Amino acid sequence: MSESKPTYLTEEGLRKLKEELHFLKTKERARIAQAIAEARAQGDLSENAEYDAAKDEQGLLEAKISKLENTVSQARIVDESQIDPSKAYILSTVVVRNSANGMEQTYTLVSPQEADFATGKISIKSPIGEGLLGKSVGDSVTIKVPAGKVSLEIVDISRG
Numbered sequence: 001m002s003e004s005k006p007t008y009l010t011e012e013g014l015r016k017l018k019e020e021l022h023f024l025k026t027k028e029r030a031r032i033a034q035a036i037a038e039a040r041a042q043g044d045l046s047e048n049a050e051y052d053a054a055k056d057e058q059g060l061l062e063a064k065i066s067k068l069e070n071t072v073s074q075a076r077i078v079d080e081s082q083i084d085p086s087k088a089y090i091l092s093t094v095v096v097r098n099s100a101n102g103m104e105q106t107y108t109l110v111s112p113q114e115a116d117f118a119t120g121k122i123s124i125k126s127p128i129g130e131g132l133l134g135k136s137v138g139d140s141v142t143i144k145v146p147a148g149k150v151s152l153e154i155v156d157i158s159r160g
Helices: 011-040 049-074 127-132
Strands: 007-009 075-077 092-098 104-110 121-123 140-145 148-159
Touching: 007 011, 011 049, 011 075, 049 075, 092 127, 104 127, 121 127, 127 140, 127 148
Parallel strands: 007 075, 104 121
Antiparallel strands: 092 104, 092 148, 140 148
């Protein structure tokens, strides 16, 4: 098995993962166990679609729990005092200007587990996130994205 790399998270991000893990281990496991018991009570398991579906769901749940446990065990809280505030790093809020159309966008760089494009949180592992890492205000970057290439100028970087 390959060695796992640490996952860098905010305190809030780690707390949310731990809450989700607790919910899955308690409420979801109990719900699926109940569904399996109810399906088993219906008799012949060889032709019981409800039983098969509940067992499949149980397998998916256990895989998700295992993945979350691994992520939580590898989690490292980002120490913001060690980060250069003049450069774009994880937890930086970066304002960029698209060189082609002049539009500005604001992104917060986060771990892949915390990414939520709808709220402007992009993963440091995404093409744009990787392209912005380590850059400073005034830097221009050209990033290959699924739709082609985009040129961005960093307008502002802030923390928190």
